Amino acid sequence: MSQRWKNRPEGSNWGDFGPDDQIGRMNLITPERRLNALKEVRDGKVFCLCLPLDYPGGNVLNSARFPPxxxxxxxxxxxxxxxxxxxxxxxxxxxxxxxxxxLYSQYSTQWDAFAHKGSLFDADGDGIAEKVYYNGYHVVDPHTSKPTHGEVGAAALSIDKMAETCVQGRGVMIDLRRHLGDERQAVGYDALMRMMEADGATVETGDMVCFHTGLGQVILDMQRAPNESIRTMCPVLDGRDDKLLQWVTDSGLVAIISDNLAVERSSTLGTDPRLGERGAALPLHEHCLFKLGIHLGELWYLTELAAWLHANRRAHFLLTAPPLRLPGAVGSPATPVATV
Structure with a gap:
């Protein structure tokens, strides 16, 4: 049992990779799985999965973040x-x-570190919920009430821990846009399974799963001048679908990636009416970053890769996507590369 916690959240994997683990399911990308991912390279063609870092432009998507x-x-x-x-x-x-x-680290194409989202949870067993993050870590010293890295950084669970793994493995493309178009709709487990079966997309332990919604292309087409409509366009994952969350747990995936703002319905749209009496505004974030140690990638550019994979009747590829090795940071820009 970790010295940092006595209770762990229901359905979490805290402690499963060791009491001091800070990379979560990235542990599952073993040398053997990386070698298997290399077998997906058949044509030697590469795709840049990063938007220009001054996109989307302005701050319509998130009023707290600004261009470089x-x-x-x-x-x-x-x-x-x-x-x-x-x-x-x-x-x-x-x-x-x-x-x-x-540079706002989460303005454009980005990775979320585990220090990005925590929860109010009684980890120490004193009957009072406290602010806590994956595997029982804190980003503020409970004795001094100051951040654990500089003036506004996290000593544990920061993005440099992810960078040290090099983030290379098998990517899986699930093309929501091809099935659903640009209309905003929440995608749950049942619809997801139908699409994956139709496309021959399988997810195995150690995979990094990309969801193409089309929003990345919409962002590019707006040429750094997005309007409010961009916040209500294109499919999103339904973070309140318990069957979907259970699939995330059972699948063994190590990262979820999308070309939209938050993978799931964003809290910038207001509180989801299904919230109930108590819970997370971003339940998929809580499930992944807080409970399971699964990194989230947001605002990637996936359209060209998705089209090529569909044309070539493929769904899998080699993905290389390390973040900046920046100690203390709770997120990072990335320039991911897909090799097919």
Missing amino acids: QFHTVMRDGKVYFDLAQRESDPRLTDVGCDEAVT
């Missing part, structure tokens, strides 16, 4: 951009550029 902002870097009192170095030595022919960037 560039800042100058100074060198010898001058802006280091298109700067000739001959002033320091007239013999030099070098011309250089440098920059600094303010």
Whole structure:
């Protein structure tokens, strides 16, 4: 039993990978499963699964997140951009550029770290629910009430732990858009199984599962000027479908990825009327990040890959998608690559 908790959430796997585990189901991508994933490479063709990091543009999708902002870097009192170095030595022919960037880690194509979403849960058994995250970790020191990494970072469960695994394994494409179009609808277990069977998409232990909804293409087509309609377009997973959550548990998948804002119905649309008396606004996030140690990828670009896979009667590929190795961060941009 971990020293951090006496109770673990119902249906969770806390402690199953060890009392100090911080990578969750990424443990299931073994060398053998990685070798099997390499067998999915038959054509040597690659797909970039990342939106340009200044997309979607504005902050319609999330009012708290903003596009990247560039800042100058100074060198010898001058802006280091298109700067000739001959002033320091007239013999030099070098011309250089440098920059600094303010980057919201979850503005565009991203991974969620386990420190991104926790829950109010009585992990220590004192009868009082406290703020706690996967495997009983905290992001704020209970003694000092300060973040455990710098002014606003997490020492445990941060995204660099995921990066250290290199995040390479078999990807599975489930093409919701091809079956459902661009209409907003919640996809539960029964509909999902029908689509997977029709497409020959199977999910095995250690797989990273991609859900193509089409929103990534809609975002690109709006050319950094999205409007409010983007928040109510394209299919989403139904995080309140218990059968779907049980499938996530039983399947052995290690990551869920989508080209939409939150994989499931976003809390930016307001509280789901099915919430009941108490519970998570984002139940799939709670199930994955908090209970099972399953990373979530959001706002990826999947349309070109989905079309190619369908045309070639395939659903599986090699996925390489490490986040930034940034200690303390609760999320990270990513430039995922699919190889087929």
